[in-house]
Amino acid sequence: MAKPGFAHSEAFLQWIWENLLFDFSDLQTTSGHAVTILNPGKKNVSDGPDFKQATLEIDGLRWHGDIELHTKSSNWRSHAHHTDPNFNSVVLHVVADSNPEQVQTQNRSRPYTLNILPYLSEKLHVFLKNFEEHSPELPCTSGFHFISEEAFYRQIEQAHREYFEKKSDDFLTFFDPNLLPSKAWKQALIISLWDGLGIPHNREAMATTAAELLKKWDGQDIKEAKAMSLEIAGFTNADSDLNWNYKSVRPANHPEKRIEQAVELSAAILQEPFNHFLATEAIHLWEQWFRKAALNQTARFEILFGTVYLPALFMLGNLFASGRLKSASLSSWKNLRTPIPASLLKKFRPFHLQDKRYRKKLGSIHQLNSYCKASRCSECFVLKKAIQS
Known part of the structure; x- marks a missing residue:
């Protein structure tokens, strides 16, 4: 001892x-x-x-x-x-x-x-005590009387950059190198979107449904695609072995509802001429698809624009050596303001920050998941600034 x-x-x-x-x-x-x-x-x-x-x-x-x-x-x-x-x-x-x-x-x-x-410092002793007690709150929120907003946003900006890199890497998990690059990229984008629409409980089932659908569908008949998707998913086919979780699922997030929305977006992607994606204006295609499909841009879809579509465009720029496309997607990510459900960021409330920008910064999610929950406090500017101040 x-x-x-x-x-x-x-x-x-x-x-x-x-x-x-x-x-x-x-x-x-x-x-x-x-x-x-x-x-x-x-x-x-x-x-x-x-x-x-x-x-x-x-x-x-x-x-x-x-x-x-x-x-x-x-x-x-x-x-x-x-x-x-x-x-x-x-x-x-x-x-x-x-x-x-x-x-x-x-x-x-x-x-x-x-x-x-x-x-x-005494501040460090207080922090370590809170850290070891495994409080449901962040150890820095109860351990320090002063939190530097400058250090906080410096950390959030770092997490925001890292999150974009992570989501770009995640996109590659759905990329099939055995297909033509244009086809492989479109399919990876579609499966990534289905995966995102399955958050939090049905990601695997949604991604599997998308992958099976793409083996049979050319993107033309949307009604037929919805019927095929529901059959693959097991909603009209008792033989399906996919598992769906309905716990705490709201009506708007029900798998059948999400499948219909996913098919509409998938059709728009498949029907879009590939050369349109290589232009810097490709960022605006997202809005056009929603208007065409008469879909509402809810908070979930605004998040998917940042976590799926922009990383996909960035990786497409890598694939075809398009510096302009990479720069445009990265710039859009840096300036992105996305409404994040308050429940996901409640651990930041005790900071009592005057500047509330973090509520619309996707890097805040990455900060909580990859730094705070992962106990990577030693790498955080907030802790270092608080201890040294």
Whole structure:
């Protein structure tokens, strides 16, 4: 168990060191030597010291070597590092121990010791406590009295860029390289849209229905396509093995309703001359399809425009080396304002932000799913700014 003063795991201590989440402006070893961190090192995922190839200046002299961290300095001996030659290259022993002891390596060298406790802010301790308690709220919303809106939106913009890259990669999962590129791209776009219309519970069933439909349909007879789709889906065919989830499904999101809408959009895509997609004006085809099919652009379809159609156009620009198409789709994504259901962003409410732009930024969804829920707090500008402020 960690000594009072740092009631957290050694993994947290490694995380703090790796991300420099402490005041490193005026560090001193336990023997009074000034330490400057030039490179905290690379985290070691194998046997040996926690961080490899670090670079430090100690009293102005540059050192290259490894870093070992412990919550208690006595763990050096209890872990038998003093007999392990893998630790002979350690130049700094970092501990969270107010009364650390001097350690020695197998080759009898004596690494400097840095007690990191005095350099950890109270804010960091509060954050770690909230993090470990697994609160339903974000640990930074209850751990800090001040959240920088500048840091928040810097983080949201980063998440927004990453989300576009992720959705572009997702598009490729539906791309069949065995088909002609034009046909493969149209089919991938259609299956991606069906997949998106199946969120959250029926994505696989919708995508499977789309893929089977495209094997039989040329995009001309919409009525026939709707009938085929319902049969494939099992609504008019008891032999279908597709599973549909109706739990908490609202009437507007019922699979049969979504299938009808998906067929209308699929027909528009299949009937659109392929060269139209290669023009920068292809971004506006989306609106034209909805007018032609007399469909309402609900919030779900506005989200799909950003998460499916724009990434598809970007990947088409990659496929045909069209810099203009890539630039147009990426620019549209950067400036996209999409109404996101408030229920999906409720974890941000405790921030009490004056600027509410995040409510229409799809990167906010990616932030919650890929950073907050994934506990990637160390990579978040919000946490770093809050701790350092």
